[in-house]
Amino acid sequence: MAVEQKERYEQSVLYRIRHSTAHVMAQAVMEMFPGEAKIAIGPPIADGFYYDFDLPRSLTPEDLEVLEKRMREIIAADHEYEYRIISAKEAKELYADQPYKIELIEGLELGGLDEYGEPIDEPPEISIYAHDTFTDLCRGPHVERTSKINPDAIKLLNIAGAYWRGDENRPMLQRIYGTAWESADDLEQYLWRLEEAKVRDHRRLGKELDLFSVSEDVGPGLILWHPRGGMVRKVAEDYCRDEHEKAGYDFVYSPHIGKSKLWETSGHLEWFEENMYAPLEIEDQKYYLKPMNCPFHVQIYKSKMRSYRDLPLRFAEWGTVYRYERSGVLHGMMRVRGFTQDDAHHFCRPDQMPEEIDRVLEFNLKILRAFGFENFQAYLSTRNPEKSAGDIADWEASTQALQSSLDRSGLPYEIDEGEAVFYGPKIDIKMLDALGREWQLSTIQFDFNLPESFDLTYVGEDGKEHRPYMIHRALLGSMERFMGVLIEHHAGAFPIWLAPMQVEIIPIADRHLGHANNIAERLRERGFRVEVDSRSERMNAKIRDAQLQKIPYMLVVGDREVKTDSVSVRLRSEEDLGAMRVDDFLDLISREAVPSV
Numbered sequence: 023m024a025v026e027q028k029e030r031y032e033q034s035v036l037y038r039i040r041h042s043t044a045h046v047m048a049q050a051v052m053e054m055f056p057g058e059a060k061i062a063i064g065p066p067i068a069d070g071f072y073y074d075f076d077l078p079r080s081l082t083p084e085d086l087e088v089l090e091k092r093m094r095e096i097i098a099a100d101h102e103y104e105y106r107i108i109s110a111k112e113a114k115e116l117y118a119d120q121p122y123k124i125e126l127i128e129g130l131e132l133g134g135l136d137e138y139g140e141p142i143d144e145p146p147e148i149s150i151y152a153h154d155t156f157t158d159l160c161r162g163p164h165v166e167r168t169s170k171i172n173p174d175a176i177k178l179l180n181i182a183g184a185y186w187r188g189d190e191n192r193p194m195l196q197r198i199y200g201t202a203w204e205s206a207d208d209l210e211q212y213l214w215r216l217e218e219a220k221v222r223d224h225r226r227l228g229k230e231l232d233l234f235s236v237s238e239d240v241g242p243g244l245i246l247w248h249p250r251g252g253m254v255r256k257v258a259e260d261y262c263r264d265e266h267e268k269a270g271y272d273f274v275y276s277p278h279i280g281k282s283k284l285w286e287t288s289g290h291l292e293w294f295e296e297n298m299y300a301p302l303e304i305e306d307q308k309y310y311l312k313p314m315n316c317p318f319h320v321q322i323y324k325s326k327m328r329s330y331r332d333l334p335l336r337f338a339e340w341g342t343v344y345r346y347e348r349s350g351v352l353h354g355m356m357r358v359r360g361f362t363q364d365d366a367h368h369f370c371r372p373d374q375m376p377e378e379i380d381r382v383l384e385f386n387l388k389i390l391r392a393f394g395f396e397n398f399q400a401y402l403s404t405r406n407p408e409k410s411a412g413d414i415a416d417w418e419a420s421t422q423a424l425q426s427s428l429d430r431s432g433l434p435y436e437i438d439e440g441e442a443v444f445y446g447p448k449i450d451i452k453m454l455d456a457l458g459r460e461w462q463l464s465t466i467q468f469d470f471n472l473p474e475s476f477d478l479t480y481v482g483e484d485g486k487e488h489r490p491y492m493i494h495r496a497l498l499g500s501m502e503r504f505m506g507v508l509i510e511h512h513a514g515a516f517p518i519w520l521a522p523m524q525v526e527i528i529p530i531a532d533r534h535l536g537h538a539n540n541i542a543e544r545l546r547e548r549g550f551r552v553e554v555d556s557r558s559e560r561m562n563a564k565i566r567d568a569q570l571q572k573i574p575y576m577l578v579v580g581d582r583e584v585k586t587d588s589v590s591v592r593l594r595s596e597e598d599l600g601a602m603r604v605d606d607f608l609d610l611i612s613r614e615a616v617p618s619v
């Protein structure tokens with residue numbers, strides 16, 4: 023969540039409802055295990071809340087039902103949430119038999135940590151919120167009374183394990199996740215979205231549609247693209263490469279490893295080492311696997327003298343990078359250890375910079391829209407005065423250019439004040455999918471650090487050396503992650519131009535196979551991806567299988583179709599378009615199988 027969004031959420035009624043429901047749940051759990059339940063923390067989170075407990079036995083789904091019933095009783099009794107500031111001494115007495123709370127109180131006393139164990143600047147007041155028999159160490163905010171919680175709009179969702187303070191050396195607690203909304207309708211919609219998210223899970227669809235896998239023998243977080251997934255990627259990359267060429271990009275290629283000196287100069291070994299893999303030794307030299315492509319593109323820029331007339335330069339590369347991620351956070355194609363970025367670096371003169379940003383943003387949106395994405399949310403991260411490289415004037419000019427481009431683009435955007443990395447301001451573009459989820463895709467990032475550390479220059483009209491602006495940008499982001507997002511957004515039913523198999527031809531009987539193969543040939547000649555289902559299955563079984571594979575068109579061929587050189591067209595949506603001449607179908611698919619604009 024962006025900073026501004028997070029703040030808005032924290033001030034919302036929903037936030038208070040969820041926080042208050044977490045307290046009600048904790049009361050119900052304590053009553054279920056009188057004198058034995060140890061409570062840890064229970065904050066609201068996006069779409070709900072959780073609470074962590076140390077309990078004498080494992081919770082079951084049946085327990086959640088019992089707890090929910092008790093929660094509704096507590097809510098109905100209309101208890102007031104009472105706020106009080108207390109001393110550390112009083113707090114310790116109150117929680118004498120609650121070791122996790124004692125640890126939190128000690129943290130508060132020392133300052134530096136809040137009641138969730140998160141770092142804070144000043145030692146806060148210690149406060150509690152009490153309703154009925156439950157009192158929590160808490161700074162709120164809460165609703166005034168339990169009756170403000172809608173008993174028909176709450177639900178306990180699941181139980182998970184969570185280490186106390188996220189530390190695997192501390193006790194494993196039981197976390198109950200729950201959700202709360204203002205109305206029963208909202209709850210229902212949310213539960214639908216949860217279900218739908220499961221159906222769309224790219225890991226599940228990746229298997230069902232045979233798109234990709236991760237092999238234990240290869241290693242976690244390393245993606246194997248199967249032929250069908252590989253076809254989607256190839257089509258996507260072909261399209262993007264063509265568009266890049268038209269937009270004035272040059273294509274470069276760079277190696278997977280580079281000397282340690284390179285990564286020292288670039289600052290990666292200083293700032294990014296924890297995400298890099300241990301070096302290889304080759305002839306007494308240390309080499310690192312690349313976590314980014316930038317230093318290589320910088321070297322290409324530096325390979326000769328650049329004149330003001332050469333700029334702007336735009337170096338594009340589908341560059342595969344490797345970054346260390348803990349095995350616990352790896353997630354299908356979304357979070358991996360090796361991935362390919364659709365990366366590019368722009369080098370331009372200061373006077374070209376605003377137009378360059380305009381062009382890159384416009385190009386960016388065109389590419390994203392081609393894949394059927396429509397709703398975006400942009401974020402502009404601005405300078406953090408305590409941590410920034412480069413001239414303030416450059417920061418101002420570039421931030422201004424980014425914001426003006428955003429204004430002209432009509433994209434909704436928010437400003438994340440002071441959230442930029444030290445080397446330059448940036449725009450992030452997130453896509454809002456069919457379920458309202460945000461997916462980070464594109465980044466347009468200024469860099470005032472690399473041109474300085476690698477001493478990049480161009481010779482200006484005045485015959486003197488000047489520093490170019492450098493912009494990093496990735497549009498789809500990583501091909502792996504992008505594929506995951508594509509799968510989830512389209513629920514595996516890729517836009518027709520991207521579908522790995524576009525047409526399934528289904529002969530009704532063996533005697534129709536010849537005509538089926540003939541049609542397949544004609545479609546292939548026109549560049550379409552087609553297969554003939556020659557199995558001796560029943561027609562309906564073949565149609566069902568093609569539908570499960572989300573193949574856009576199913577062409578059924580029987581006696582009548584052979585006689586009239588036609589096909590019966592069915593769509594993966596189960597719509598039946600009826601019979602159509604093969605030539606008419608060719609026209610139809612030619613119109614439909616194109617990127618959206």
Ligand SMILES: [Zn+2]
Pocket residue numbers: 041045064151158159160161162
């Ligand atoms: Zn609380």
Ligand SMILES: [Zn+2]
Pocket residue numbers: 314315316367494495
């Ligand atoms: Zn870069």
